[in-house]
Amino acid sequence: MTPRPRHRATIGLIGAGRAGGSMAVLLAHGGWAPSVLWSRSLGRRRTLARRILRITGRSPACRSRPADVAREARILxxxxxxxxxxxxxxxxxAxxxxxxxRVILHLSGxxxxxxxxxxRERGASTGSLHPLAIFSSRVPPPDLLLGAGFAVDGQPRARSVARSLARALGGRPFSIDTxxxxxxxxxxxxxxxxxxAIFHLAHRALCKTGLQEKEAHQVLVHLLQGTATALAQTTAEAALTGPVSxxxxxxxxxxLSAAPDARTASIHRLLSLVLVDMACTGDRMGEATARRLRHLLAASPGQGRNRR
Incomplete structure (x- = not known):
């Protein structure tokens, strides 16, 4: 079903990289499709226009200069x-x-x-709209931002438009002090x-035990998904498991002795110190145990098989 436009204002987009292109596609699904756009790459412009056409039945106009988009758009x-x-x-x-x-929003976090x-000095109402999401593909699923947080800021009108866009995408807008x-x-x-980065280090370490790269990736992803599932149900402190807990x-x-290099050992040590602090909340760990773990983790900063 073709999404019906929820507004009459012309929406323009400048920049069609991974974030900009994904936002444009998602806005099209939400009834706020850009109708004019520019990207430094002509190929990206045309590809994004085709994607929006498939969603809405209307192709946005591709402009050769950013200023052309700014002149036409009421929401940029x-x-x-x-x-x-x-x-x-x-x-x-200039x-x-x-x-x-005009309302002009940047997507920077x-x-x-x-x-x-x-x-703003030219009369525009300016603001920001930043989705707390990972854009790993330029063709995101329509519900990618459902429930996602959006940091919004700006002058009153710009902030109002930013909140409307966030809600149209199924998100939860909130304000952050500039x-x-x-x-x-x-x-x-x-x-x-x-x-x-932590996953990368874990994957390298697991591959050294004899697992093939693909298998190591799969089992670690499953483990990571379990952590995310636990976090969705409780706090990080309550979800804590493992040797520190x-x-x-x-x-x-x-x-620390088995770490394949000093960097991995150092990162594991620093993160484990944070885990000790977490375990101490809510009386999950006694002071004597915490002191013993902190002493161990603070010692021998050069541990790891291959010191660097």
Missing amino acids: LLAVPDDALAGMAVELA ACPHMSG VAGLTPLLPL RLRPLYHLAASLVANDVL RGDAGTLARH
């Missing part, structure tokens, strides 16, 4: 890299001196509203990105 989404955001705002402000009545100041955006983005990166210093010592 900037899906450019963080480092390019300020430059894009300056470029659009090309479009009269932007009264870490940037505040300062990069959009040149557009000064705390880097901290917010750090929290998101720890879960969305740093977990992958049992106060098993001997097993931790064996882990």
